[in-house]
Amino acid sequence: MLELLPWHQKQWDQLLKARNHSRLHHALLLDGPEGTGPGQFADCLAYRMLCESQIGVDVACGECRSCVLLSAGNHPDLLRVGPEEESRQIKVDAARDLIDYFQLSSHCGGLKVAIVSPAEGMNWNAANTLLKVLEEPPGDALILLVSQQPARLPTTIRSRCQRISFPPVYDLTALDWLSKRLKEGHELGDLLMMTRGEPLRVVAMLENDTLTLRYEILRDLKKKSDPIRLAEKWQSLDIQEVFSCLVMYFSRMSRLKSCRVSSTGDEKGIAAELQELAKGLDLSQILSCYDLASRNYSLATGTFNLSKQGLLEDFIIYWQNLTVGTRGQVM
Ligand SMILES: [Zn+2]
Structure with missing residues (x-):
């Protein structure tokens, strides 16, 4: 039923x-x-x-x-x-x-x-x-x-x-529902945040192990990699997941930046890493990354047959130029 x-x-x-x-x-x-x-x-x-x-x-x-x-x-x-x-x-x-x-x-x-x-x-x-x-x-x-x-x-x-x-859901109804389905040890609030309030995607993400993929993308953002190689790597993953993850990270970073939220403890692990990543960038730069990731996400998942590799390279090069420009080097 x-x-x-x-x-x-x-x-x-x-x-x-x-x-x-x-x-x-x-x-x-x-x-x-x-x-x-x-x-x-x-x-x-x-x-x-x-x-x-x-x-x-x-x-x-x-x-x-x-x-x-x-x-x-x-x-x-x-x-x-x-x-x-x-x-x-x-x-x-x-x-x-x-x-x-x-x-x-x-x-x-x-x-x-x-x-x-x-x-x-x-x-x-x-x-x-x-x-x-x-x-x-x-x-x-x-x-x-x-x-x-x-x-x-x-x-x-x-x-x-x-x-x-059916808007995104972050409240207790979703947290309760998830807690009955998932093994203990998961920070449900963090997972809901990662999926931008989509509880069914939290379940899917743990079933198909895309959680690991999300951490991997975070690590990739910190490194100075060859844009073409990195785009090839990301293209071999689920493109929708990659872009939705990027959109989520930059949306979260912009909130951290504007609210000056402090992060402590393991539960805030991702928030802390994002805060570190956003160092040296101002809010408008983070928002420009968010806009580009959102735009390329729509283009990659829309009905136009655009090159996924190109859309990924476009984003990676933009991000790397921005971080080189503000810090002298990528972390
Ligand atoms: Zn019936």
Whole structure:
């Protein structure tokens, strides 16, 4: 059975209440960083809406005929629309399938649900095709658009959806949830900070050992390395992780710089290292690194087919020039 993540409770209550008063919007834009779980929320909501047990505020029962079909991945009233394999784009054919799907009536006599994820992956034609359904939705339609970058969706799409946001989470709900899943010995606050408030990424990071990768990147930033070699090394890692780690480090450094936070003890280990790294740089220089890392992150993960090596070299050379310029040498 799907778990409703505890930091989703408010959004869940809001939508279930609307559903119980027959006021649920036919199209929802569920947006937020992947690791806050908007995709998992979409699944939970779809399951709940198709579950045969009485609608209340609980999650789907996990036992009825619908739930069994959903778990097996072949419920006829749930359509998942995503990019074709090896492509980041959702093409017009997939959007046409969605139109055809909504033309048939519900198999089970209830709602027909479609989950489009990642919604920003729709190309122009696909978005235009989806717009037709959003403009004249069938009465039994529930369309869930899951997006990490809602700004990349056409305004015409966004304006026809009710937006439900899943912002980064740093509070006790996330810390409690993580503490039940992870072995002792991890500084959960530090890990949440490292993933910029994305608890699901903390779990993934420990499972696939990208924590080590993050420490490695920190060490690399301190060294004077050949930019081309270093870019090659980083490119052989998960490029998304590398850029998101850089963005996180410079965001953290800018906060340390502006708040003059002191660091003590092992728990502040990363903060202390970042503070050391930021020595000799002023806030505007750190922010310029943050901007460049963010920009190159978007370019590396966007639909443009830009050279990852080039984007990494661009950042490394900028960083090294800055640190040489301010300190005479890189640490
Ligand atoms: Zn059920």
